[in-house]
Amino acid sequence: MANITQDNHRLRLIVRYTVLSLIALIFIFPLIFMLVSSFKPDYQLLADTASLRAFLPVGDISLTNYEKAFERAPIFLFMFNSLLVTAVTVLLSLFFCSMAGFSFVFLNWRGKQLAFSIILATLIVPFETIAIPMLLMVSKLPWIGLEGLTWGWLNTYRVQIVPFIADGLTIFLFTQYFKDLPRELIEAARVEGSSWWQVYWRIVMPLSGPVIATAAILKFLVMYNQYLWPIMVTQQEQYRPVLVGLQYFFQLNTAWGEVMAYLTLITLPVLAFYLVLQRAFIASIASTGVKG
């Protein structure tokens, strides 16, 4: 008897793991195809799609595609642009959105209800619906920089950064988190004579690690994967991010090996980031759902 139940148990385990693994294959095979193909010459890459060889690093394997890809496009520049725009936006977003969240939760001011309703309402405005008028607007905005007063933001870093610093979701995440912080701490600090800035910077922010991670990761994903907006606002190579750089690889005769090498290169940073911070990544998405 004991033996039968044990066998039964083992069989069930095998079935479970088989199902889980088959599904895993479905999710991972295009990525394996991308990585493997990036090492193959074009003729072999295309021929291999006829068999399982498409997923195996066999045949004429080399780094030639990578070398050619670097010759074709200024990849380091695009990477630098993407990482700069993403990093600056994430940092400024954390700062400004947490301050706004702090104000909404801990401070009492005239117009707060209205302002918060507006922020919630923006959650249902898809970015795509405002992209066109925003394009016209940013093409005429003023800026005071090293060259004095200039007009028009097209072909700059700021046009890729400033519009995305503040968003309803990030502010909402911070307010949700701040609501659950112990009030006594804040009141005690106020009684002792701390300014609101000190309360924010010395008490609230140090306690907000989880929500900061959540907001940072979500913003990172959105910013690194920006596509529509950078196409519209970066006509000059100098400011292009990685996804716009793809255009260099789709010309008359597409060299698919080089495309695969480029895709691998631009996906690696975000995949590496994900695999290292995997738990935080998933926890961060999950937290958007907890209080919905």
Place this chain on the structure above:
Amino acid sequence: MQKSLPTLTQHNQSGWLFALPGFGLMMLFIVVPFVFAILFSMTNQRLISPNPTQFVGLENYQQLLSVNLLVLDPDVTATGEIKRDNRGDIRYPRIRSYTRNNPDYAHLQGMKEWFSWQWQDKKIAILASDPVFMKAIVNTLLFVLIVAPLQGALALGLALLINQRLRGINLYRAIYFMPVVVSIVVVSILWRFIYDGQNGLLNNLFHTLSFGHFTAVDWLGNPNTALGSIMVMSIWQAVGFHMVIWLSGLQTISPTLYEAAKIEGASSWQTFRYVTWPGLKNTAILVLIVITMQAFALFAQVDVMTNGGPLDSTQTIVFQAVERGYGKQDISGGSAISVVLFIMVLGISLLQRYLTREKN
């Protein structure tokens, strides 16, 4: 949040100062462009134009949304007999003769055939002033109506699967989630290899599985399969995201409920039906809304894979907005499309609010 303030004192100045940077940026870069979209949609604004912008009222919306019905009687000969062509099909007057400079049908001026069918011996044609946009609306709604429930259900299935206690389950969870972190543009390019008409991975797979009996399909080049192919890929890419949201919902359900169900001898279906599902109500609403919003914004996949074709079978609302507003530099036309999209999304959100309120 206003209930539990530390003190009832007003802090107008500090409050405004803290909220201003974030709130100001949101006003400038979300609310203002949104108001502009509404204003532009009632003008003839272009990105660059020598002529001053003029107010045109609802003309852009009329141009986008006008739909009309035209009933055509068959062509008849002098003796009253119905004319037929070589194949025996009834012949009808050309629609063009009604929509081009026909003073008797001035309201149809400039319209084009969207679709038509035969009813008895008459032909009923639905005309639209912008048939491509009509197709974009239909495609977007189809996409939303099919992808939202399917993706939600699949994500729930994955969440239940991943929610068991097994060694190494975190690895599987990490893999299922992986496509979410990869850009949809990258994913779309990779899937072009899967869907390729001659030597695509999918065709080769079916070919092998059917021992050579499967005829290759050009998945993205065939109007009947293109939109469906994009749906499958989109679900593949995003389902992990929603799996994680479901998972967070699953983990809020108290384990004691499951123990009680076990003691009562409930089957796994009964456990799901009476313990799991009721505990997931709020999560379900959230998942559905998030998917719906993402589905309405369908753009990158179409831009990379099909450019709206073949035969407009993958046109979407956002693709049209971008093509006009940016591609053709027709800011007013693109803005009008954006406003139409916003009204649709708003409608769905209000519906969701109504549905959730009723239950409470």
